[in-house]
Amino acid sequence: MKKRNVYTHDIDLKKLEIKNAPSKEFAMATEKIPYRGYEVENISDGRKIVIAKPGGKQVYGRMMKEDFFVFVFNPQEKTLWQITHDQIYNDLLEKSKIDRNQTKTLLEAFERVYLGEEPDDILIDLKVNIDSGEIPEVLLKAYKWIWGQEDVNYPTGKGRAMSWEGWEKRNKEMVRTGKGLLDLLINLQRA
Numbered sequence: 001m002k003k004r005n006v007y008t009h010d011i012d013l014k015k016l017e018i019k020n021a022p023s024k025e026f027a028m029a030t031e032k033i034p035y036r037g038y039e040v041e042n043i044s045d046g047r048k049i050v051i052a053k054p055g056g057k058q059v060y061g062r063m064m065k066e067d068f069f070v071f072v073f074n075p076q077e078k079t080l081w082q083i084t085h086d087q088i089y090n091d092l093l094e095k096s097k098i099d100r101n102q103t104k105t106l107l108e109a110f111e112r113v114y115l116g117e118e119p120d121d122i123l124i125d126l127k128v129n130i131d132s133g134e135i136p137e138v139l140l141k142a143y144k145w146i147w148g149q150e151d152v153n154y155p156t157g158k159g160r161a162m163s164w165e166g167w168e169k170r171n172k173e174m175v176r177t178g179k180g181l182l183d184l185l186i187n188l189q190r191a
Contacts, residue, residue, distance in 0.1 A: 005082035027151035
């Protein structure tokens with residue numbers, strides 16, 4: 001996975017734990033978080049998923065006050081990588097070229113996180129080892145928070161379905177892009 005938006009900087013983090021839940025519950029919990037940086041997930045290789053609130057996102061011309069950024073933090077290097085849907089989608093696409101079945105299994109794990117399961121509970125039994133891109137643990141844990149972010153940013157629209165189903169606003173209409181994680185899963189199931 002090509003890493004973009006990497007910042008080298010110290011960050012003051014406070015530990016925060018919010019269990020994953022279906023979209024509305026998780027969004028309401030994240031909206032109550034005070035503004036600052038938070039360590040929200042530990043990664044087995046020593047990195048962390050962190051969020052910084054507010055994120056400064058503008059949606060349809062208005063500032064989202066409860067938005068937050070999602071980063072992969074490497075404490076050894078003091079780097080913050082602002083991970084994105086496109087980066088994860090492209091990583092999964094590359095994984096699918098190496099091993100379709102394992103990528104399908106990984107996308108099924110994404111679906112479980114999307115529906116509100118905790119990534120750590122899924123990772124206990126997940127047997128995916130594709131020698132390409134980022135490790136599944138980072139992708140699943142980052143997406144838990146990306147989906148929470150989308151639920152906050154698009155509460156009356158598609159929320160987390162924006163990236164799962166691949167929606168985007170074009171000329172005041174919501175259209176499917178074909179670049180949702182669900183699209184990738186469906187294509188792998190058909191093959």
